[in-house]
Amino acid sequence: MSKITKAVIAAAGFGTRFLPQTKAMPKEMLPLVDKPIIQYVVEELVSVGIEDIVIVTGQNKRSIEDHFDKPTEDLVANLKAGGEKKKPLLDMIEKIGNMANFVYVRQKGPYGNGTPLINVEHLIGDEPFIYTWSDDFISATPPRFKQMIDVYEKFERPVMSVIKAKDNSDYDKYGFAAGLELEPGIIDVNKIIEKPGAGNSPSDLATVSGFILTPDIFVYLHKALNELDGHSELYSNNALKLMLADGKRIIACDIKNGRYFDAGNKLDYIKANIEHALEQPDLKEDLLNYLKNLIKD
Numbered sequence: 132m133s134k135i136t137k138a139v140i141a142a143a144g145f146g147t148r149f150l151p152q153t154k155a156m157p158k159e160m161l162p163l164v165d166k167p168i169i170q171y172v173v174e175e176l177v178s179v180g181i182e183d184i185v186i187v188t189g190q191n192k193r194s195i196e197d198h199f200d201k202p203t204e205d206l207v208a209n210l211k212a213g214g215e216k217k218k219p220l221l222d223m224i225e226k227i228g229n230m231a232n233f234v235y236v237r238q239k240g241p242y243g244n245g246t247p248l249i250n251v252e253h254l255i256g257d258e259p260f261i262y263t264w265s266d267d268f269i270s271a272t273p274p275r276f277k278q279m280i281d282v283y284e285k286f287e288r289p290v291m292s293v294i295k296a297k298d299n300s301d302y303d304k305y306g307f308a309a310g311l312e313l314e315p316g317i318i319d320v321n322k323i324i325e326k327p328g329a330g331n332s333p334s335d336l337a338t339v340s341g342f343i344l345t346p347d348i349f350v351y352l353h354k355a356l357n358e359l360d361g362h363s364e365l366y367s368n369n370a371l372k373l374m375l376a377d378g379k380r381i382i383a384c385d386i387k388n389g390r391y392f393d394a395g396n397k398l399d400y401i402k403a404n405i406e407h408a409l410e411q412p413d414l415k416e417d418l419l420n421y422l423k424n425l426i427k428d
Contacts, residue, residue, distance in 0.1 A: 133258050135280060135343065136182045140172060141247040142265035143189035143238035148397060157192045158395060159265040163407045164414075167198060168394045169265045170227070176261065177230045179276040184231045185254055186265070187238050187247035196235055201228040243364035245352055252349045259283065262367065263341035269294065271389035275340065279384050282317060283343045288380045290343040291320070291371070293336040294391050299329040301337055306368045308383045309333035316385035323372050323381075336383060338368065339391060347379070 146158030153161075159169040169186075176184060188195060202224045210221040234254060240246040248262060261276060269275040269292065279290045293308055303326055310320040322333050351370035359365060371381055392403040405422075408414045 134180070135259050135261060135283070136180065137185070137255060137258055138176045138181045138183070138261040138263065139185045139187065139247065139251050139255070140169065140263055140265050141244055142169065142186050142192060142195060143247060144266070144395075145189075146266075146395070148395065149400075155191065157188075157195055159192075160194050160198065161266075161394065161400065163394065163403055164411065168268075169195060170198070172263060172265060172268050173199070173230060175268065175274050175276055176263075178274055179280060181261065181276075182231055183234065185234045185236060185251050187236050187250055189238050196233075199228060199230070199233050201225070241356070241359060241363070241365045243366045245355060245365035245367045245369060248344075248348065248367060248370075249352050249356065249365075252352075255346060255349075257346050259343060259345050261341060262344050266395040267340050267391070267393045269340050269386050269389040269391050271386050275386045275389060278386055279341070279343050282382055282384045286380075286382050288382050289345050289348070289371070289374070290382045290384050291338050292341050293318075293338055293383045293385050294340075294389060295385070296332075296335045296337050302327055302329040302332050305337035305339055306366075307332045307334055308336050308338050308381075310383065313382075316387060318383040318385070320381040320383050321375065323368050323375065325366065325368055336385060338383070339393075342367065348374070351377075 142157070142159045144158065146153030149158050149161065160167045163171065173184060186195060206224070207221065210217040236250050236254070238247055238250055240249060271278065275292055279292055283290045291308060296302060306323055306325045307327055308318065308320045309322045310318045313319050318336065323338065324331070324333060327333070348370055351373040352365070354373055355369035356365055375381060393399040394403050405418070408418050
């Protein structure tokens with residue numbers, strides 16, 4: 132069994148829910164307090180041993196590449212001129228460019244989260260890898276990818292992260308998986324349904340925020356692509372359903388001690404900013420006081 136050292140991040144979406152802000156700024160670069168959303172995803176990947184990160188982008192996404200590049204000479208000179216006071220900032224931005232080996236690929240093909248995978252097939256080879264999104268994540272202890280890797284190493288099968296739906300609207304936003312529970316929170320999947328609606332879902336387990344995939348996923352992605360009509364979208368779940376139909380096993384991992392952040396949604400993005408600000412000691416007290424006074428008013 133190969134060690135997982137590669138990850139693919141889908142980052143080609145238009146971010147239309149955040150227009151006009153995302154007309155020129157990628158949604159992945161929207162800040163959570165003082166750090167872009169995608170950096171939280173990258174940092175989690177690096178924390179579990181990922182060395183090579185392929186980011187699939189589209190037009191107007193150059194700032195993502197710039198962010199994970201080494202800092203400009205002008206910025207370095209400015210921070211050095213600030214002496215010891217600015218040294219922590221200099222160390223921080225220099226660290227960003229050295230977190231992993233970054234590769235960037237422009238997305239080509241039909242709309243849908245299956246297309247970024249086809250675009251990176253030539254870079255993955257015969258290794259298992261993580262596939263995740265650039266604008267949502269699960270803050271968990273231990274990290275969600277650590278939990279998923281542990282499951283992969285135990286069962287040696289593709290793994291999808293799932294969380295329990297909280298309200299009826301979730302059933303119209305996510306795919307849902309069901310199957311036999313092998314042990315608490317670990318499900319041998321036999322059914323995947325995309326956006327089933329509250330009354331038609333086979334379970335309350337929403338498939339969000341990432342997968343561990345094996346190289347055979349590409350065979351089924353091409354099958355799914357060949358089955359599309361001219362107006363359909365290519366989803367990774369399409370390929371996973373074909374795998375199940377072919378007798379392949381897929382394991383769902385219900386992420387423990389996790390808090391899901393969908394930063395591609397306006398309200399959830401605001402909530403994520405507030406929660407992350409409350410985790411910072413220099414902001415917590417003042418922000419709490421502000422929120423309390425705001426509620427009183």
